Amino acid sequence: MKPKHLLRVLTVLFCFSLHVGNAQEAAKARALLDEVYEKVRGYDNIVVDFKFDLYNSEANVRQETRGNVTLKGDLYYLNYMGAEQLYDGKKVYTIVPENEEVTIEDKSEDSGSVSPSRMLTFYRQGHNYAWDILQNVQGRKIQYVRLTPIDSNSEVASILLGIDAETRHIYKLIETGKNGTKTTITVNSFKTNQPLSKTLFTFDEKKYREEGYYIIRN
Template sequence: MNFFKSIVLALFIGIFSTQAQDAQKAKALLDEVSAKIKSYDNITIEFKYALNNPKENINQESKGNVTLKGNLYHLNFMGVTKIFDGKKVYTIVPEDEEISISKFDDSDKDAVTPNKMLTFFNSGFKYSWDIVQNVKGRKIQYVKLVPISSKDQRKEVLIGIDVQTKHIYNLIEIGKNGTRTTLTVNSFKTDQPLSKNHFTFTESKYPNYYINRLD
């Protein structure tokens, strides 16, 4: 092997080794985030949601909040409340005075639910170490996720992680169609005192609502 080929090979091996180390660092940080999330009895998050696609002239913003306890959740977003009590999902739409009740299919791994917001990144992606930013004195380390499946409509996902707390600061999802979705955590509270009915749907509270039982 001549000298030039040796240099090229050494550079290639060096780059590959660095990429592998970055992927390991990224996955290790995400594992820390997952472990921290699992250590809490419950989590209450207030967030801002932004959807942007310049090509289609779409620019939307909204705020919401969600309480998570295991696989249970209580979500308020865009004027709609969704409650999951462990068996059924209750979607309450005050504007239409309508409630939809459906069974949750636990076998559907592709189902998008609020409690997966903090754990979806555990599988199905290639990981890489990305930029670090200073946000109001907080060190936010980004990890880039690229879906393994070519059928996934997401081009990449960026997760911003507070280095000190190991909490997620934001999620930036970039679609193959150019749509950019950003979810920013404004408040992250843990182990809050919750009423025993926090994840319970009480039909008597909605006497004039139309109830659509889907199952």
């Protein structure tokens, strides 16, 4: 066999092996995400305290804050940056005490956005998957999976999803935008099946009107 021909065969063989390896890694990543999804589906409700960090070195912008969200199926109640937001299954209500203002909107159907009700399941579709690094965080093994949007027009370049290898709970989400903005959400606590108020996901419009809030309907 001539050297050039041998080189060509080896190149084809290497590329084939790489493709199979990538497919196996993608399958392993997807299998882990499916485990996370099944775990999340088994809970009646989830209460998450998180840290939010947004950074863009080029624009010299950095924003850090903390928040918490309670999830029950598609319903959610979010506290974030001095505002509250809840979804009752039909409408999204955003309450801003500083402005004494409430905005009422129909649920957004924008599949490109990760709403609180989708923050633990958004990875189920629309992405390619790859197995990434394993980190030790204070004795916890955090396995990262890299997600790349299938839609080439997406404003997101990639997402790293860190998963606790023991609990199969999401620990960290690192989203890198095509504009260079990096958004990191770190889960500080993850509680499940908590006793919740029956009115947690109910908006009392009368109460806010009596308190002088301006109601905006979009």
